[in-house]
Amino acid sequence: MVRFGDALGARGIPHRILGLGGLLSTPEVVDVVSALRVISDPRAGSALIRLLSGPRWRIGLSDLRALAQLAQRLAQHDAALQPLEPEIAARARASAGDEQGSVIDALDFLLRARDDHGWLAGFTVAARARLRDAAAVFEGLRRSAALPIAELIRLIELELRLDVELAANEARGPARIASAQLRAFVDEVHAFLSADETGSLPSLLAWLDHAEELDEFAPRTEPPEDDVVQLLTIHGSKGLEWDAVAVVRMVDGELPTGAKDTKAWLGFGVLPYAFRGDASWLPEFGWRSAGTQQExxxxxxxxxxxxxxxxxDEDRRLAYVAVTRAREHLLLTGAPWAGTTKPRPSSGFLIExxxxxxIALPAAMPEENPYLGERRLAAVADRSAGRTS
Incomplete structure (x- = not known):
């Protein structure tokens, strides 16, 4: 969904991703959620690494490695920086559930350690300054964790300078388009807070994890917007209608989807079909009548x-929902090559x-990947020299 959104934005076409599932994959929303995790959980090291290596602080791989090594070192020492007994260190790591130490703790250590501290020898001079700035930012955000969540998110946007980054990113289109996804995410958060009794940060993160796992959270019913392309999942489109609809990626393995857990209740922790209210509509495993191993x-x-x-059959019903959302114009696409290592044949639904x-579909798929050999160039801004390399 993000790929299509970026393509629309690059051409200056207004668009919106509807529904939480799609919004959670946009880079700016991922950054905000990562910051919320760092504030809430001292073990959210991967979220912190994403932010440190991003455009706000631009920490390189060698300095990130040095940060991880510092985290390991801290995990083996006490508050006075004296080595722990091996047994005590092992018990401390086991109780914290973190074998490698916390990079968040390592970042806090950088904020307070003197520049000539021996443990900081592995960092470059520029990285020390940037990491201390990051540590100060997250320390301030943690102090603000008691704010209403909507205000905390706005503070994160400002501290990460996401508004500036979106406005400067020409690939995302004009600023009013680029920032639309972030505003839509805030709207979803407001909707959650109005329904949640506690309104706490952990409950919000748990809800976001659930939404990301299911990817079926339907958007609020919104009328089509003039001159705006709305991007949403098929699940989220149920009950809605547009003048023109495009159903993309109609290839085998996507629509219909690939084989899921076809063993159903034979897997661990799944309720046997016989105990379900819809048992009469579900396949039956005839193990009772089997007299031999072969049977x-x-x-x-x-x-x-x-x-x-x-x-x-379920995917067919979903495809029916997709193609019946259009009042007048319907576009169905199924490119065999799209970021895959092998071409995918057209969906059986598209063929039908x-x-x-x-309508005659192409008789044969292109055997060679048209994207093979294409390279993406990463532009790195050298602000000290005022140029881009």
Missing amino acids: LKAALEAFVAANRRRQI IAEAMQ
């Missing part, structure tokens, strides 16, 4: 095949629609 194997294979057919409309 049991055949019953299992039949059960897996029935579950796969059921998944395809083309046959029904007597």
Whole structure:
């Protein structure tokens, strides 16, 4: 969804990603959520690394490695920086659930350590200054954690300078388009806070994790906007309608999706179908009638095949929802090459629609990847010299 949004933004076409599932994949929203995790959880090292290596602080790999090594060192010493006994250090790591130490603690140490401290010898001079700035920013954000969450998010935007970054990023289109996703995310947060009893930061992060895992959070029902392309999942489009609709990525493995967990309740922690209220509509595993090992194997294979057919039926219903959202114009696409290592054949649904409309699809897929050999260039700003390299 982000890829299509970026392509629209690069051409100056106003667009909006609707629904929380899609918004959580946009870079600016990922940055805000990463900052919320760093504020809330001292073990959110990966979120901190993302922010430190991003455009705000631009910490290089060698300095990030030095930060990780400092975290390991701190985990092996006490508050007075005296070495811990191996047994005590092991128990402390086990209780914290962090084998490698906390890079967040290492960042805090940088803020207070003297410049000539021996443990900082592995950092470049520029990295020390930037890391101390980052440590001061996150220390201030943690002090502000008691603010209403909406105000805390706005403070994060300012501290990470996301408004400046979005306005300067020409690939995301005009500033009014580039910042739309961030504003939409804040709207989703407001909707959550109005329904959640506690309104706490941990509960918000748990909700975001749930949304990211399911990716089926439907957007609020909003009327189509004039001259704005709305991007949303098929799940989120149920009950809505537009003058023109594009259904993209109609290739095998995406629509219909690839084989999911076809063993169903035979997996760990899944309620057996017999105990479900919709059991009569679900495939049955005929293990009771199996008298031999071969019969049991055949019953299992039949059960897996029935579950796969059921998944395809569900995907067919989803495809029906997608193609019936359009009042007048419907565009269906299924490019075989799109960031994949092998070409994907056209979706069976796309083939059926083309046959029904007597439209001839390409007889054969291109054997060579048209994107092979293309390279992306990363522009690194050298602010001290006033040039870009």
